[in-house]
Amino acid sequence: MKKRLTCPCGVYVRGTDEDDLVEKVRQHLGERHPDHEYSRDEILFMAY
Ligand SMILES: [Zn+2]
Numbered sequence: 001m002k003k004r005l006t007c008p009c010g011v012y013v014r015g016t017d018e019d020d021l022v023e024k025v026r027q028h029l030g031e032r033h034p035d036h037e038y039s040r041d042e043i044l045f046m047a048y
Helices: 018-032 040-046
Strands: 004-006 012-014
Touching: 004 018, 012 018, 018 040
Parallel strands: none
Antiparallel strands: 004 012
16 A cells, blocks of 8 residues: 655655545645645555
8 A cells, every 4th residue: 555655845745544645645735736736546656
């Protein structure tokens, strides 16, 4: 299961599971990258 993602801006995001990771990444995107929106699949594609 993928639970980690490093944003291109260098921020490391870690979740307890995929749902939590997607939620946290969306939160980060909303705060730092409001002009970028990614689907769950895209987020999980970048995760590891
Ligand atoms: Zn970022």
